Amino acid sequence: MTHSLHRRGSRESLKGDYVFLSTPAVGVNHEGCRPKMQRILEIVYQAGPTNIGSYDTGTVLTGVTYEDIRAELDDTGRIRCVFSDLKKVRAVLRRLKSEELGISIVISGLVDEVLQAAAEEGLCPHTANLSLGIHGATEKLPGETILRFMTMCGHGMVSAGIVEQLMDEVKEGKRKPKAAAELMARPCVCGIFNQERAADLLSEIAGL
Amino acid sequence: MHINREACIGCETCLAWCPVQAIHMRGDRADIDRDLCTECGNCAREGVVQCPVDCFSVDKLQWPRTVRRFFSDPMATHEETGIPGRGTEESKTNDVTGRIGRGEVGLALEMGRPHVAARGRDIDIMTRALASRGVRFEQDNPLTYLMVDRKRGALDPQLMDVRVISAIIEFVIPRKRLAEVLRLILQKADEIDTVFSLDLAVRFNEDGCLPRLAQLQEFDLQPYPNAKINLGLGRPLAKE
Secondary structure, rough: OOOOOOOOOOOHHHHHOOEEEEOOOEEEEEEOOHHHHHHHHHHHHHHHHOOEEOOOEEHHHHHHOHHHHHHHHOOOEEEEEEEEOOHHHHHHHHHHHOOOOOOEEEEEEEEHHHHHHHHHHOOOOOOOEEEEEEOOOOOHOOOOOHHHHHOOOOOOOHHHHHHHHHHHHHHOOOOOHHHHHHHHHOOOOOOOOOHHHHHHHHHHHHHH | EEEOOOOOOOOOOHHHOOOOOOOEEOOOOEEEOOOOOOOOOOOOOOOOOOOOOEEEOOOOOOOOHHHHOOOOOOOEEEOOOOOEEOOOOOOHHHHHHHOOOOOOEEEEEEEEOOOOOOHHHHHHHHHHHHHOOOOOOOOOOHHHEEEEOOOOOEEEEHHHOOEEEOEEEEEEEEHHHHHHHHHHHHHHHHHHHOOEEEEEEEEEOOOOOOOOOOOHHHHOOOOOOOOEEEEEOOOOOOOO
């Protein structure tokens, strides 16, 4: 119940960060759903996601192509990507609603924004998954600034070490925010790390 | 994970990339601390670390070390469930599965996340505590398969030292039990040597609003402003 859920940051920085997940229900509607999944992928890709990848291939930021992701999709495949523009998300939802493909769709983002977009597209949200924070030995956590980057990879593959290193390189002018953010995003194989948001955060931290 | 130390040129490129701080310098070359390593595959994955001499590779693992990989490498699929990732479809397909109904809440504790990673013994503390209150763990969650006694929430004793990036304890309870279970979870949080990210899944009301969860206030639990919203586009829709 996690994956894209625990992204941290201010409301302002979470604007422009919308994770898209499409998942067949194994044992209910997954059999023979590959063409539907491929169609959803096509719709999503045409809309222009910020980042996209898959468990099977890795992400476009490591050289994987749309065709690679499409070829690996099977009946239990999942589509994961992130958008920075809510208008694009809405265009995808409009299309998906009209084509009635019947595969579950989740958008992760600011609740009020997502609900408003759903209402305007005539959708009736079914279930909400809410984050209730981090507990336990929280003294072991890195600082909040680092967590804002790390939590954009739901599998915890983006290390505190690489975030810190790239933050320093940007501050020292050794690397541009965009280049640093794209490097930082590489370990996130699902492609839900939002490198545009990361570049904005890096610019802000470096005072650029 | 395996490192070919003879090939390593000591450039230190890899050190910062490890999400669990298992790579360090030993002498003038990098090495992997096998106790800390979670077998996540990051260091050997194409296009990620980009070791100039490709000295990382994936080991052929044996039980119980295989568990590290299944709960750490997002590209690994659990043999038992056939589901990739560390959890289940949970709320992502709830419109079709109806796993979490009205009057219920789904709870999940992602042990070890973020950053800290988790040992089996910490997970075991929490699962035993929850089981003692009659919690039934999600059948299809890969963690449930590692329990030798699901009613007691007891993990296989061989897994106590196993370290994973994260494992998700996942279950559904009646909403009226939420306060009691949250109280227990937050008490046990003081006994473990790791962190966990806590989340709650709930159905929207028929009027399209989220139910009011007054119990959260008792514990100062304020949901983040961002959430995962299942938009109800799956078919066939689960029956009430």
